[in-house]
Amino acid sequence: MKNLINNKENKVIYDVKNLNLWYGSDQALKNLDFTINENEVTAIIGPSGCGKSTFIKTLNRMIEMVPSVKTTGEILYRGTNLFDKSIGVEELRTKVGMVFQKPNPFPKSIFENVVYGAKIHGIRNKNQLMEIAENSLKSAALWDEVKDRLNDNAYGLSGGQQQRLCIARSLAIQPDVLLMDEPTSALDPIATNRIEELVEKLKKDYTIVIVTHSMHQAGRISDKTAFFLSGEVVEFGNTKDIFSNPKDKRTEDYITGRFG
Amino acid sequence: MNHTADVKNVIKKNIEKNKNKKREKIIPNLFLLAASISILTTVGIVLTLAFDAYKFFAKVPLKEIFSTELAPLAVNPSFGILPLISGTIITSIIAMCVAIPIGLTAAIYLSEYAKESHRKILKPIMELLAGIPTIVYGFFAYSFVTPLLMNLIPSLGAKNALSPGIVMGIMIIPMVTSLSEDAMNSVPNAMREGALALGSTKLEVAIKVVLPAATSGIISSFVLAISRAIGETMIVTIASGSSKNFTLDITQSMQTMTAYIVEFTSGDAGSGTVGYYSLYAVGLILFIFTLLMNLLAQYISRRYREEY
Amino acid sequence: MNNRTKTRLLLDKLAHKAFLLSALFALLILGILIYRMGTQSIGWLNFEFLKNNLSIFPEKSGIYGAIIGSLRLMAVIAPVTIILGVSTAIYLEEYAHKGKLQSFINMNISNLSGVPSVIFGLLGLTVFGRMLNLGSSILAGGLTMSLLVLPIVVVSSQEAIRAVPNYLRDASYAMGASNWTVIRTVVLPSAVPGILTGTILSLSRAIGETAPLVVLGIPTLILKVPTSVMDDFTTLPIQIYYWTLDTVLTPEYANLAAATSIVLIIMLFLMNSFAIYIRNKFQKRY
Numbered sequence: 001m002k003n004l005i006n007n008k009e010n011k012v013i014y015d016v017k018n019l020n021l022w023y024g025s026d027q028a029l030k031n032l033d034f035t036i037n038e039n040e041v042t043a044i045i046g047p048s049g050c051g052k053s054t055f056i057k058t059l060n061r062m063i064e065m066v067p068s069v070k071t072t073g074e075i076l077y078r079g080t081n082l083f084d085k086s087i088g089v090e091e092l093r094t095k096v097g098m099v100f101q102k103p104n105p106f107p108k109s110i111f112e113n114v115v116y117g118a119k120i121h122g123i124r125n126k127n128q129l130m131e132i133a134e135n136s137l138k139s140a141a142l143w144d145e146v147k148d149r150l151n152d153n154a155y156g157l158s159g160g161q162q163q164r165l166c167i168a169r170s171l172a173i174q175p176d177v178l179l180m181d182e183p184t185s186a187l188d189p190i191a192t193n194r195i196e197e198l199v200e201k202l203k204k205d206y207t208i209v210i211v212t213h214s215m216h217q218a219g220r221i222s223d224k225t226a227f228f229l230s231g232e233v234v235e236f237g238n239t240k241d242i243f244s245n246p247k248d249k250r251t252e253d254y255i256t257g258r259f260g
Numbered sequence: 261m262n263h264t265a266d267v268k269n270v271i272k273k274n275i276e277k278n279k280n281k282k283r284e285k286i287i288p289n290l291f292l293l294a295a296s297i298s299i300l301t302t303v304g305i306v307l308t309l310a311f312d313a314y315k316f317f318a319k320v321p322l323k324e325i326f327s328t329e330l331a332p333l334a335v336n337p338s339f340g341i342l343p344l345i346s347g348t349i350i351t352s353i354i355a356m357c358v359a360i361p362i363g364l365t366a367a368i369y370l371s372e373y374a375k376e377s378h379r380k381i382l383k384p385i386m387e388l389l390a391g392i393p394t395i396v397y398g399f400f401a402y403s404f405v406t407p408l409l410m411n412l413i414p415s416l417g418a419k420n421a422l423s424p425g426i427v428m429g430i431m432i433i434p435m436v437t438s439l440s441e442d443a444m445n446s447v448p449n450a451m452r453e454g455a456l457a458l459g460s461t462k463l464e465v466a467i468k469v470v471l472p473a474a475t476s477g478i479i480s481s482f483v484l485a486i487s488r489a490i491g492e493t494m495i496v497t498i499a500s501g502s503s504k505n506f507t508l509d510i511t512q513s514m515q516t517m518t519a520y521i522v523e524f525t526s527g528d529a530g531s532g533t534v535g536y537y538s539l540y541a542v543g544l545i546l547f548i549f550t551l552l553m554n555l556l557a558q559y560i561s562r563r564y565r566e567e568y
Numbered sequence: 569m570n571n572r573t574k575t576r577l578l579l580d581k582l583a584h585k586a587f588l589l590s591a592l593f594a595l596l597i598l599g600i601l602i603y604r605m606g607t608q609s610i611g612w613l614n615f616e617f618l619k620n621n622l623s624i625f626p627e628k629s630g631i632y633g634a635i636i637g638s639l640r641l642m643a644v645i646a647p648v649t650i651i652l653g654v655s656t657a658i659y660l661e662e663y664a665h666k667g668k669l670q671s672f673i674n675m676n677i678s679n680l681s682g683v684p685s686v687i688f689g690l691l692g693l694t695v696f697g698r699m700l701n702l703g704s705s706i707l708a709g710g711l712t713m714s715l716l717v718l719p720i721v722v723v724s725s726q727e728a729i730r731a732v733p734n735y736l737r738d739a740s741y742a743m744g745a746s747n748w749t750v751i752r753t754v755v756l757p758s759a760v761p762g763i764l765t766g767t768i769l770s771l772s773r774a775i776g777e778t779a780p781l782v783v784l785g786i787p788t789l790i791l792k793v794p795t796s797v798m799d800d801f802t803t804l805p806i807q808i809y810y811w812t813l814d815t816v817l818t819p820e821y822a823n824l825a826a827a828t829s830i831v832l833i834i835m836l837f838l839m840n841s842f843a844i845y846i847r848n849k850f851q852k853r854y
Contacts, residue, residue: 278746294652294656295660297715298676363590366587368587369587370591388598388837389597391837392598392776393777396605398812403812404604433594461579461580462583464580490684493686493779494778498813525784543690546686550684
């Protein structure tokens with residue numbers, strides 16, 4: 001385990017440099033420039049349509065699923081430009097896991113869901129898969145609830161459990177970064193609370209980027225916050241500072257609920 | 261945390277291993293190859309028909325082709341196509357006279373009047389009717405409908421255009437009904453409710469609101485039905501016979517283009533004779549007929565789709 | 569109520585009844601058809617009829633050979649259409665981006681589905697029968713029928729693939745799956761019921777078809793039960809056709825044709841019910 005206490009500023013994982021992105025001729029991201037650090041939770045906040053979802057999807061290049069997307073600038077992931085031809089998108093995504101807005105387990109058993117990633121990447125050994133399933137479900141704080149019904153269909157779980165299953169599924173291939181795109185927007189307050197506690201716990205092993213609609217959520221769980229507006233980063237810094245002492249008027253308006 | 265390092269390593273190795281494999285590049289091409297079979301089929305149809313039809317048109321003067329004299333097996337054979345075209349059109353018209361009124365009114369019933377429970381029974385029955393093989397309909401027309409009609413029309417021949425026309429119409433009803441009903445179902449309910457709120461009866465809503473709004477879909481279902489009737493083979497082959505006379509008398513036998521093809525392939529025309537090539541010429545005309553119909557149906561339904 | 573309103577209500581009532589009759593007409597015809605075939609085949613449709621092969625004596629004739637022929641024909645059609653149809657659908661839905669090629673192939677398939685079956689017979693006769701020298705064998709018939717029903721399998725597979733929600737694909741891509749892995753592990757498993765339904769429906773269409781096989785030149789009287797795909801063969805519809813043609817000379821053939829029709833209808837009914845059962849069972853899963 002790394003010694004986090006002595007390292008005031010953690011190692012940089014993502015270095016976003018002058019990133020622009022267009023859907024066809026509409027510019028969705030403008031001159032983004034900031035860094036995301038290891039073992040921190042970085043929250044991306046902002047009103048609907050501000051580009052926060054677009055941004056988080058560039059971090060594992062899921063954005064390329066949209067055919068008309070064009071980008072300029074760089075995102076350095078551990079020092080290498082993501083958009084570099086030498087980086088395989090599949091390899092990148094094994095290191096950068098993602099959890100979506102709506103829980104999206106496969107229509108398979110709980111067990112098959114968790115070990116899906118390991119299986120498609122060549123792990124066949126039954127015992128090893130079982131071990132992976134147990135560890136991942138434990139990391140996602142779901143093990144105790146499902147250990148007796150691993151062969152049941154995942155659709156029988158509650159929404160919150162499904163979302164934790166999706167987290168477990170991402171963790172199973174031991175990523176480095178976990179991207180979460182509004183992971184609690186479809187969940188009730190209790191389920192939301194459990195996910196937030198989980199994020200708190202996971203950050204000692206993973207770097208987490210979370211897009212959220214809720215400023216309170218960002219305030220509760222994140223170390224750094226980036227406030228997006230119309231595709232630009234209006235303000236980026238320590239969450240504490242942003243919430244207690246915003247530098248920009250627009251940030252202040254947003255977090256005090258005057259718009260959005 | 262041995263486990264962590266282990267999983268990561270296996271995955272990394274696996275990705276490295278797959279990187280050099282051409283699989284991801286080859287697979288889409290295999291699928292493209294499969295997809296191109298359908299295009300090859302069309303090309304194949306056009307080439308086979310055109311190639312041998314060309315030989316026919318090169319040998320037979322146009323004046324003879326557009327005559328009413330069809331006697332392919334005579335000592336002095338003649339290849340007038342008009343009897344086949346009139347036979348095809350007449351049987352198709354009879355079929356439409358049955359299929360359109362019944363098919364359309366049944367569609368109105370299902371879409372505007374029927375309770376959900378009735379729909380649930382009637383729709384599968386329609387599907388069953390649509391699934392009955394044409395050969396069974398042909399046998400039914402010949403052995404049941406024709407004798408039945410003979411009671412009403414004593415002069416009716418054992419082979420005639422009327423009976424297969426009617427049965428062909430029955431065969432097509434499910435198609436007209438289901439396509440028209442789809443068109444009516446896509447009319448927004450708000451339009452119906454508006455008219456009902458003004459005190460219109462269901463009939464008035466159906467005729468003044470739903471039918472006009474669903475016209476394109478309904479017309480395109482009719483066009484597809486005609487195309488289906490023109491291409492239908494076994495019913496007319498069995499029940500309409502093979503008389504090559506040019507006649508408009510629906511109580512008598514007449515031959516359709518499709519029946520001509522069946523008669524000649526299963527018959528005596530040896531490869532290389534004009535009679536053999538005439539098969540492909542008739543096939544080509546039939547193909548063009550139905551293709552135009554299908555394109556027309558697509559055009560109608562696409563052109564007017566953006567109404568609401 | 570004034571008179572005008574009364575008339576309008578009466579008209580509505582009459583129309584309701586008339587439209588109902590139209591809808592019931594299908595039921596009526598189905599009833600007559602089955603009743604008629606049923607009474608005609610009484611005394612003819614029995615175990616012997618299913619077990620015996622063709623004979624020149626009507627009372628000794630059976631359809632064993634035709635049943636085997638139909639089944640063997642299906643055994644050729646099923647793998648060919650599944651492989652070609654599903655592959656085409658995968659290409660169109662998962663690889664071809666919404667472009668000219670995709671809409672061209674789609675339009676081509678929709679036009680193919682409107683081409684009369686007798687034309688496919690001419691294609692089969694020329695390409696499989698003569699050019700590839702397969703004659704009127706099961707293989708020639710099966711390949712011809714495969715091309716005929718291919719559009720049905722393609723379209724239903726496309727619908728099944730399109731019904732797989734994108735969020736499932738995203739989940740897989742986000743874990744570093746390649747295109748092919750996503751198709752193999754997510755798309756196809758979810759689309760199987762729809763694909764199966766389409767395939768069964770296409771098979772039932774194929775074994776009811778007559779014209780393409782007649783055009784291929786299936787011989788009239790086949791006394792041998794086919795044992796390989798290169799053998800000549802007969803099928804249930806072909807048998808109905810030849811018996812119907814000869815009813816003038818041998819009236820008993822009408823009974824044989826009716827009995828064969830009943831067997832064919834029952835087969836198709838079972839296949840279609842199975843397809844509908846699969847469709848309903850798996851319809852609402854997401």
